[in-house]
Structures are given as structure tokens and as C-alpha cells.
Amino acid sequence: xxxxxxxxxxxxxxxxxxxxxxxxxxxxxxxxxxxxxxxxxxxxxxxxxxxxxxxxxxxxxxxxxxxxxxxxxxxxxxxxxxxxxxxxxxxxxxxxxxxxxxxxxxxxxxxxxxxxxxxxxxxxxxxxxxxxxxxxxxxxxxxxxxxxxxxxxxxxxxxxxxxxxxxxxxxxxxxxxxxxxxxxxxxxxxxxxxxxxxxxxxxxxxxxxxxxxxxxxxxxxxxxxxxxxxxxxxxxxxxxxxxxxxxx
Numbered sequence: 001x002x003x004x005x006x007x008x009x010x011x012x013x014x015x016x017x018x019x020x021x022x023x024x025x026x027x028x029x030x031x032x033x034x035x036x037x038x039x040x041x042x043x044x045x046x047x048x049x050x051x052x053x054x055x056x057x058x059x060x061x062x063x064x065x066x067x068x069x070x071x072x073x074x075x076x077x078x079x080x081x082x083x084x085x086x087x088x089x090x091x092x093x094x095x096x097x098x099x100x101x102x103x104x105x106x107x108x109x110x111x112x113x114x115x116x117x118x119x120x121x122x123x124x125x126x127x128x129x130x131x132x133x134x135x136x137x138x139x140x141x142x143x144x145x146x147x148x149x150x151x152x153x154x155x156x157x158x159x160x161x162x163x164x165x166x167x168x169x170x171x172x173x174x175x176x177x178x179x180x181x182x183x184x185x186x187x188x189x190x191x192x193x194x195x196x197x198x199x200x201x202x203x204x205x206x207x208x209x210x211x212x213x214x215x216x217x218x219x220x221x222x223x224x225x226x227x228x229x230x231x232x233x234x235x236x237x238x239x240x241x242x243x244x245x246x247x248x
Contacts, residue, residue, distance in 0.1 A: 012090050020085025027078040032220035034071045038064060039228055042125045049132040057129055064125055065116050072119075076112055080104035120155070155225050157181050162203045163188035169230045174223075175216050177202060180209035183226075189216055 041064050048057045083104045088095070116122060130139050157180075160167050164185045168174055173186040182204050193200055193213050202209045 013088060016088045017085040020081050024078050024082045024085075027074065027081070028220050031071065031074055031078065032224060034067065034074065035221060035224055038067060038071065038121055038125075039224070041067070042128050045125060046128050046132055049129045061122075061125060061129075065122060068116050068119060068121055072112060072116070076105055076108040079108045083108070155221075156183060156229060158183055158204060159229065161185045161188060162205075163192055168226055169233065171226075173218070174226060175218050176222050177209065177211055178215045178217060178219075179211065180204070180207050182207060183222070184216065186216075186218075 041060060045057050045060050045064075048060065080101055081104075084097070084101055087104075088100070127139065130137075156168060158168070161171060161174075161184050162182070164171075166185060168183050171183075171185045174183055175186045175189060176183045180202050182202055184203075189203075189211070190213060192203060193211060193216070199210060199212055201207070202211055
């Protein structure tokens with residue numbers, strides 16, 4: 001009887017986890033579309049600034065902040081759903097899933113930035129607008145050294161594949177680790193993992209994460225972020241990549 005009970009509990013846990021994974025995956029597609037919209041708004045803002053439409057640029061910036069708030073809430077909700085799937089364990093009493101999800105949303109929200117004005121996406125928007133008429137000059141309140149940091153800022157942890165040495169903007173089939181978020185050429189990383197019997201440490205120097213083939217994927221955000229980097233690189237004098245290849 002105990003064995004049957006344990007088996008049922010395990011089955012319920014796996015179904016909950018699977019459902020949470022599916023919901024999280026669907027939400028990622030929504031987040032990707034929101035991200036595309038934010039990038040498009042930045043491009044529109046640049047065109048408006050070129051036409052000296054300062055008032056419209058400011059109104060657009062306010063809209064970006066508002067949409068970014070929605071993006072962050074959706075992102076937190078998505079993370080909370082996945083967390084519920086990971087931590088759920090059947091109990092004798094019925095589980096209050098609404099409370100469980102609300103608690104996880106609260107936890108995730110506590111760890112996220114509450115000041116949207118300092119969010120990297122807002123900084124990138126303002127920098128793009130500033131560079132229309134002041135390229136190479138520090139924004140008000142920033143030092144000259146900050147120009148390099150903000151002009152090369154992107155959401156990718158590495159801008160070259162640690163195995164092939166190619167820029168991520170030139171990769172035929174880029175993939176990203178769900179564990180450490182580093183980006184690789186798919187053929188190169190799969191060959192690397194195969195040579196290590198399908199489990200190996202990330203080839204980026206100092207990265208301790210272990211990789212597995214099923215956890216190296218092309219997520220919905222990757223093509224968007226690579227395209228954004230490609231556009232940024234065209235206007236950037238200098239792109240720095242501090243990623244080093246692990247000699248081992």
C-alpha cells in the first residue's frame with residue numbers, strides 16, 4: 001500500500017511539473033513578443049529624435065517604462081510558475097495552489113529590480129536617443145568610462161562562441177545553456193558534449209556549470225538578443241568580450 005501511495009504521489013508531482021513547464025514555455029513566447037516591442041519602440045524613438053521630436057520621444061519613453069513594468073510582471077509570474085512545479089510535493093491536505101503561486105510570485109518579485117528607471121532596457125533606450133546627437137559623449141551624470149560600458153551593454157553573457165571563436169552574430173545555429181546562459185554554436189557544443197560523454201563543464205573559463213545536451217537549447221529570446229547585438233555593433237566603435245576559452 002505504501003509503495004502504491006508513493007508511486008501515485010510521484011506521478012502527481014511529475015504531472016504538475018510538466019504542466020508548469022508547458023505554461024512557462026508558453027509564457028516565454030509572450031515575453032519574447034514584449035521584448036520585440038520594446039526594441040521596436042527604441043528604434044522608433046531614435047527616428048523621432050533625428051526629427052527633433054523631443055516631446056514625442058519623452059512620451060514614448062514613458063510608454064516604454066509602462067510596457068517594461070508589464071514585461072517584468074510577466075517574467076516574475078513565469079518564474080513563479082516554474083518554481084511551483086519544482087517545489088510541489090503532494091500532502092495529505094489539499095494544496096492551495098493559488099496561495100502557493102502567490103507566495104512564489106512574491107518571492108520572485110522581491111529579488112527583481114523595483115526601480116524600472118534603472119533597468120538596463122531603459123538605460124539602452126536613453127542611450128540610443130542620446131547618441132543621435134551626442135555620439136561618443138557621456139550622458140549627463142555619467143563619466144567618459146561609462147560610455148564604453150553602456151554602448152556595449154547587452155543581455156548576452158558572451159559575444160563569441162568559446163568553442164568555435166566565432167562572434168555570436170555569425171553563428172549558423174546559436175544555442176544557449178539553460179544553466180549558465182552562455183551561448184555556443186550548436187554543432188560545436190554538441191560535439192564537445194559527445195566527446196565528454198554527454199556531460200561536461202561549460203567551456204567558458206571559470207564557469208562551474210555542468211552541461212547536458214537537453215539543457216542546451218535555442219530559447220525564444222536568443223534570436224532577438226543576437227539581432228539586437230548585431231544592430232548595436234554597427235553603431236559601436238568598440239565591442240568588448242571578456243569571455244575566455246577554457247584551455248582544458
